[in-house]
Amino acid sequence: MSELRKDPVSRRWVIFSPDRAHRPVDVKSKGEEKIQEEVVNCPFCEGKEKIAGTEILAYDKILGRKPNTPGWWVRVLENKYPALENKENLEKRAEGIYDWMNDLGRHEIIVETPNHFIQLPDLTEEEIEKVLLSFKERYYNIKNNPHIEYILIFKNYGKEAGASLQHSHSQLIATPVVPNRVKEEIKNSHEYYTFRDRCIFCDIVTQELSSRKRIIEENSDFVSFVFYAGRFPYETWILPKEHASNFEDTSIEKIRSLAEILKKTLTKIQKALNDTPYNLVFHTLPVKMKDKEYFHWHIEIMPKTTRVAGFEWGSGFYINPILPEDAAKILNSVE
Amino acid sequence: MSELRKDPVSRRWVIFSPDRAHRPVDVKSKGEEKIQEEVVNCPFCEGKEKIAGTEILAYDKILGRKPNTPGWWVRVLENKYPALENKENLEKRAEGIYDWMNDLGRHEIIVETPNHFIQLPDLTEEEIEKVLLSFKERYYNIKNNPHIEYILIFKNYGKEAGASLQHSHSQLIATPVVPNRVKEEIKNSHEYYTFRDRCIFCDIVTQELSSRKRIIEENSDFVSFVFYAGRFPYETWILPKEHASNFEDTSIEKIRSLAEILKKTLTKIQKALNDTPYNLVFHTLPVKMKDKEYFHWHIEIMPKTTRVAGFEWGSGFYINPILPEDAAKILNSVE
Numbered sequence: 001m002s003e004l005r006k007d008p009v010s011r012r013w014v015i016f017s018p019d020r021a022h023r024p025v026d027v028k029s030k031g032e033e034k035i036q037e038e039v040v041n042c043p044f045c046e047g048k049e050k051i052a053g054t055e056i057l058a059y060d061k062i063l064g065r066k067p068n069t070p071g072w073w074v075r076v077l078e079n080k081y082p083a084l085e086n087k088e089n090l091e092k093r094a095e096g097i098y099d100w101m102n103d104l105g106r107h108e109i110i111v112e113t114p115n116h117f118i119q120l121p122d123l124t125e126e127e128i129e130k131v132l133l134s135f136k137e138r139y140y141n142i143k144n145n146p147h148i149e150y151i152l153i154f155k156n157y158g159k160e161a162g163a164s165l166q167h168s169h170s171q172l173i174a175t176p177v178v179p180n181r182v183k184e185e186i187k188n189s190h191e192y193y194t195f196r197d198r199c200i201f202c203d204i205v206t207q208e209l210s211s212r213k214r215i216i217e218e219n220s221d222f223v224s225f226v227f228y229a230g231r232f233p234y235e236t237w238i239l240p241k242e243h244a245s246n247f248e249d250t251s252i253e254k255i256r257s258l259a260e261i262l263k264k265t266l267t268k269i270q271k272a273l274n275d276t277p278y279n280l281v282f283h284t285l286p287v288k289m290k291d292k293e294y295f296h297w298h299i300e301i302m303p304k305t306t307r308v309a310g311f312e313w314g315s316g317f318y319i320n321p322i323l324p325e326d327a328a329k330i331l332n333s334v335e
Numbered sequence: 336m337s338e339l340r341k342d343p344v345s346r347r348w349v350i351f352s353p354d355r356a357h358r359p360v361d362v363k364s365k366g367e368e369k370i371q372e373e374v375v376n377c378p379f380c381e382g383k384e385k386i387a388g389t390e391i392l393a394y395d396k397i398l399g400r401k402p403n404t405p406g407w408w409v410r411v412l413e414n415k416y417p418a419l420e421n422k423e424n425l426e427k428r429a430e431g432i433y434d435w436m437n438d439l440g441r442h443e444i445i446v447e448t449p450n451h452f453i454q455l456p457d458l459t460e461e462e463i464e465k466v467l468l469s470f471k472e473r474y475y476n477i478k479n480n481p482h483i484e485y486i487l488i489f490k491n492y493g494k495e496a497g498a499s500l501q502h503s504h505s506q507l508i509a510t511p512v513v514p515n516r517v518k519e520e521i522k523n524s525h526e527y528y529t530f531r532d533r534c535i536f537c538d539i540v541t542q543e544l545s546s547r548k549r550i551i552e553e554n555s556d557f558v559s560f561v562f563y564a565g566r567f568p569y570e571t572w573i574l575p576k577e578h579a580s581n582f583e584d585t586s587i588e589k590i591r592s593l594a595e596i597l598k599k600t601l602t603k604i605q606k607a608l609n610d611t612p613y614n615l616v617f618h619t620l621p622v623k624m625k626d627k628e629y630f631h632w633h634i635e636i637m638p639k640t641t642r643v644a645g646f647e648w649g650s651g652f653y654i655n656p657i658l659p660e661d662a663a664k665i666l667n668s669v670e
Contacts, residue, residue: 007564008527008535009520014564014653021656083646083654096542097535098563154645162644171646179650185344192343200343200432207431228433229342229349281649302648309497310489311418311506313637314616315514318349319418321356 002083002103004176005095012180015083015103023081025164039116043080044167046070046114053077056108057137059130074130075111076138076172082107083173090147090176104147106174110134111167119157119168121266128259131170135282136255138172139248143287148174150182150286153247158277160304170280178286185283186295193294201296202243204228209241214328217264221257224265226328231318233306234273234327236265238299247284247297262299269303271334278303337418337438339511340430347515350418350438358416360499374451378415379502381405381449388412391443392472394465409465410446411473411507417442418508425482425511439482441509445469446502454492454503456601463594466505470617471590473507474583478622483509485517485621488582493612495639505615513621520618521630528629536631537578539563544576549663552599556592559600561663566653568641569608569662571600573634582619582632597634604638606669613638 002017026042039045043052049068055075062071078086084105091102112120112131120128135153142151155170156163192200205223208214214225216236224238238261244250250258269278284297312318322330337352361377374380378387384403390410397406413421419440426437447455447466455463470488477486490505491498527535540558543549549560551571559573573596579585585593604613619632647653657665 005564007562007566008539009523010516011523012564012566012651012653014566014655016655016658018656018658018661020654095563096546097538098542150650152646152649154649156644160642162642162647173646173650175650175652179652181345181649181651184651188344188346203432204343207433211431227342228430229340229347231342231347231349279645279648281645283649300649307495307497308643309491310614310616310637311487311508312497313614314487314489314516314618314635315485315508315510316347316516316519317510317514318347319355320349320351321353323351323353326353 002085004101004103006099006101008098010180013101013175013177017081017083017103020081020083023164027159027163027166042116042165042167044109044111044165044169045116046072049075052111053080053109057134057141059134070114072114073127074113074134076134077109077111079107079109079171084175101176104176106142106148106151106172108138108172110138110153110170110172112170113168116167119270120155121263121270123168123263125256125259125263128263129256132255132259132262133252135170135172136248136250142172142174143248145174147176148287149178150175151284152179153282155280156277157280158275158304161277161279163277182283182286186285186289186292189294189296190292199243199294199296201239201298205239205241205296213325216268216328216331217261219257219261221254222261224261226324226331227300228324230302230320230324230327231312232302232304233320233322234269234303234331235320235324236269236301236303236331238262238265238301239296240298243293243296245285245292245295245297246290247282265301268331268334269301272331273303273305276303276305337420339436339438341434341436343432343434345515348436348510348512352416352418352438355416355418358499362494362498362501377451377500377502379444379446379500379504380451381407384410387446388415388444392469394469405449407449408462409448409469411469412444412446414442414444414506419510436511439511441477441483441486441507443473443507445473445505445507447505448503451502454605455490456598456605458503458598460591460594460598463598464591467590467594467597468587470505470507471583471585477507477509478583480509482511483622484513485510486619487514488617490615491612492615493610493639496612496614498612517618517621521620521624521627524629524631525627534578534629534631536574536633540574540576540631548660551603551663551666552596554592554596556589557596559596561659561666562635563659565637565655565659565662566647567637567639568655568657569604569638569666570655570659571604571636571666573597573600573636574631575633578628578631580620580627580630580632581625582617600636603666603669604636607666608638608640611638611640 057076392411
């Protein structure tokens with residue numbers, strides 16, 4: 001049972017989730033030895049469907065497979081230690097000068113492969129395509145809930161990036177308010193559009209494709225590059241080349257193309273940075289907004305090679321020790 | 336030589352500082368053994384003044400002490416690996432659609448004690464008072480520079496909090512723009528004041544002192560409490576009880592009182608959480624603003640017991656596994 005509280009100064013919501021303190025942990029720091037016996041207790045492994053959270057969606061390998069049994073490519077589960085829960089009623093109240101809400105929302109796990117020892121970039125393009133299609137399918141399913149305002153899809157890889165289980169997975173959290181950082185991105189891109197009559201992200205894509213100083217990968221539909229002003233060393237963005245504001249409306253053909261660039265980009269990052277922990281986050285429009293000319297969905301990949309310190313927490317300013325042009329050279333040097 | 340680049344979407348500035356990748360590191364993770372020989376190379380130890388950065392200010396133990404020699408309580412140094420540097424001219428230019436600035440600013444180290452093996456909460460109140468007075472003195476000195484818009488004072492303790500050297504120290508970074516998070520706090524508190532004709536922080540202090548559910552320490556001038564909507568477990572704020580917008584205008588008498596509550600609060604945190612890494616950040620008005628009825632300076636202490644993950648980076652929403660009331664009980668249980 002969680003609750004949401006709002007910081008009246010920053011206007012940021014915080015989810016207080018005491019149950020999550022009890023969730024199982026098997027992830028290791030980079031360099032720590034991986035212990036074979038962990039696989040015995042991993043709830044995401046094929047054959048362990050009974051101890052995992054309830055299955056919401058699966059792409060089956062075996063025709064006529066029953067839910068919560070082996071024989072799948074990708075499985076979406078209810079998180080057993082959810083930050084937010086599927087509830088009927090959204091409750092809101094004041095606590096003196098503070099604001100409070102109940103924990104209505106969704107918290108799902110996308111298990112990307114039945115195999116404990118393969119990570120996302122090592123899957124085939126066809127397998128990654130299935131993972132991306134499951135995101136799209138869950139997105140469409142959840143967006144009909146009238147209380148849901150935003151759906152955030154993300155992946156934490158490695159202990160330093162906040163992962164608790166090592167079996168390859170992504171997460172989906174649906175929230176009853178639009179998060180502040182999303183509001184900020186939308187407001188700022190809207191202002192840019194008002195000023196220039198162009199999408200700021202389209203301008204970024206054009207400039208990156210023209211300068212080519214920071215490009216990592218490119219195919220017919222997508223481009224990935226180290227971001228000009230990334231907070232973190234090697235911070236890499238993937239954007240559709242053609243303007244598109246909603247991830248969930250990406251066509252099946254383009255999902256295949258996204259799988260290709262995601263695999264190639266993550267492989268370069270993992271090879272060049274020696275299997276570094278990273279966060280990967282989808283940025284898309286809030287569920288009740290559609291086809292905006294000023295917003296452009298994208299993926300941000302943030303390798304965690306440095307630590308965030310007091311200066312960053314206090315200012316929102318970041319210190320990054322590697323110039324993006326140099327980071328791009330390093331990522332592109334791997335074969 | 337650093338440079339500043341602006342993210343046109345979030346409008347956040349990032350300092351790119353390749354030289355900082357070469358700074359010395361001796362800090363250990365919690366639990367790792369502290370090695371005696373580190374003291375031999377520590378540039379902040381008494382007797383090592385020649386290898387430290389240039390001395391800007393010192394409070395002397397020895398009458399007639401010469402700069403950069405032993406015999407001091409507190410010493411303020413130029414950072415040898417600065418994120419920003421003391422320069423004459425602020426340069427700004429466009430890089431296509433992006434914005435660029437040179438690295439004008441200040442980056443100073445406040446060495447809090449000559450002793451390598453004592454940390455801030457273990458100093459006497461008189462010694463902590465000297466540390467706080469040095470902050471105030473540097474603040475007054477730097478604020479006259481017409482290019483400086485903000486002065487951020489902060490402390491990183493422990494590897495997980497981003498510290499690189501273990502010898503007890505704080506840092507000061509002066510920036511040529513007001514950081515986004517500061518702008519946001521000021522804008523939001525201003526709006527609250529416009530709506531209610533009261534300072535939001537004064538309201539928070541009143542409610543905390545009345546409910547007493549989250550109080551950690553209190554004296555005649557200050558109160559510390561676990562924040563109602565803290566991003567991090569045990570996040571604790573220290574505020575002056577009486578409205579005051581600028582830290583640097585705190586009277587000498589109140590600085591003594593601040594030293595007392597800071598020592599007691601940090602001691603509880605360090606005892607209850609077993610010497611946990613933490614960030615401590617001063618929040619005060621930008622240098623060109625003064626005596627605002629809607630802003631209230633304060634200190635935020637953020638122990639680092641959890642890791643920030645993709646959900647937080649993507650949304651600005653935080654997940655905190657410990658209710659502040661329970662965290663306050665745990666902090667208050669130590670003797």
